[in-house]
Amino acid sequence: MNKFLTIALMSFSAATWAQTNELVVSAFGGAYTNAIKAHIAEFERANDVRVKFVPGSGADALAKAKAKQVDVVHADVGWANRGEAQGVFEELEPAKIPNLATTFARARFSKYGVITNFGQYGIAYNPKLLKAAPTSWQDLLNPAFKGHVTTAGFDFANVELLVLFAKQNGGGEDNLEPGFKVMEKLGQNVSVFYSQHPQLLDLFRSEDVWLARWLRGRVDWANKEGGVDLKFVVPKEGAIGLASTVHVVKGTKNKALAMAFVNYLLSKNSQTQYAVALGYTPARADLDPKTLGENVPYGEVVVNSLLISDWKKLAPNMDQIKETWEKRVVH
Template sequence: MLLLTMAVGLGLTACGAKPAGTNTNGSGSAAPTPPKTEAAAPAKTEAPKEEKKLSGKLVVYSAGPKELAEGIQKGFEAKTGVKIEMFQGTTGKILSRMEAEKANPVVDVVVLASLPSAQGLKKSGLTMEYKSAVNADKLIPEWSDKEGHFFGYSASALGIVYNTKLVKTAPKEWDDLTKEEWKGKVNIPDPALSGSALDFITGYLNVKGEAGWSLFEQYKKNGVAQAGANQEALDPVITGAKSVVAAGVDYMAYQAKAKGEPVDIVYPASGTVISPRPAAIVKSSKNVDNAKAFIDYLLSDEAQKMVADTYLLPGRKDVKAKDRAGADQIPTMKVDWTWMDTNGEAATKKFTEMFK
């Protein structure tokens, strides 16, 4: 909870001692008045710090998961009394909505599923710097902006998700999916709709260079289908219509597995991308105090527990992941997020054209 306080000084003036009354001596003349003494001024005290009362509303555009977004909304409203107006969508849909509303922006806070997308908003001058977030010092630093323009409050990793009833020997590496045995059996999310899928594709290209396109070209030749956003790519694997999702978002696989669905996930030993999910205050926000309080709430113990319970990776180093691989257990590629931001639009265009 954001604590905006006012220090109220109590100005206390020193009080002089009361003059002594007139006394007469034996001669009848007035006795001299004793010298006036001053009482020591009491030490100044400071009023207790007070929480600034919040009111009104907050407009939040949030990438999923739905249950997490709704849990955070309810928790924040209960703590602050602020009413959240929530729009939920993929990172692509959120950015498209912001573009459509550019002439008359209404959103206060955006929660995305792609760090380069948040970098892009910062570069465009659309985010507000905020450095006073509670628990910001406990965040994984690589997932957040050092100047406070966005905060990686959670993350997911990309892996090979497969149907355990259909797949007896799981593929171990990304290029395994180019083999004949997987022909026509694999989905991949659309990077124009899925921020995490875009992070994987640009991360892979960043590490492999232009040669990285050969993997995706082979995917296309082997019948890999571009299948909407993350959930749309995963659902056919759960039902058995497909066998595998390449670059499947891991928390969805863990959620489905916990519900008894026949799915599991492999992280290739050659490395994958952990995709931070950043939250940022929009510079045009009309509810700045509420927006700052919302960022603080995302980093609170309560909200970070919700993150872990949703099978996402918590953004705080001191909060453990729940019933899943932690960030330190996932082989990752060393990626340049700035390069990924700069090249994301071109990569998306080329990839989607390739998979038409």
């Protein structure tokens, strides 16, 4: 009798394990996903779920969402607006995501998504090669630095820079032409547009690059990796904001779990991990700054100072903006 009972219990246990829910999350790869994974077991135990991360960003992430291949999507503000316009996301339910109430007002992206963390794009530079620290985004255009300046290829942060230059010259989100005229000058100073963070680190190590548009957290990472001693400055016009959003995919069969996962991302533990691991400013407004690390800017003043454009105007025109960028800025 005991033998049969043991076998039955083993079978029941195996069946229960096999029925454990799986939540599929599309997230930015590498360090970003690793920062979430570091303590994801806490969420998995509490919700009897296994979280499966799949790399995805931009068009790829939205394609996975439309095909119902994922339950949760991370995005930047440009693709977040595209997803909303295309009806890809569920409305967030505040009753199921009580941590929404703990976030900075600017983090409440829309009823379809929330910003989980903010990054600062500024100017990274090698103090050994520059006589004076850069003070403005205009310094990237200085002819004295020709061939030793870089920025990433076409990405949302370059669109933010494009908008900034447009606004400085009488334009804006609705009129980018003045910005493109300035960006053409920037393109003439760039010998290579970097695509990966390790690539830019190597360019700084070889001293081919003297200054670049880069993330504050990545400058800290580069210095820890070794071979460089870079400095980071927020230009007088302000830091370009990197805002990472999270969304529940419309029609997911795991809607309740997906809402719970969003709530977890806004928990104190998860928010602190973003800061410690990535150098990003948390979206949660009630954290102790002492727990975030000395190089992590924090607070409502920091969040509200970030340069973030009106992406509801920009997102529908991204294909055209990219085409113009490739023709006029990249040489």
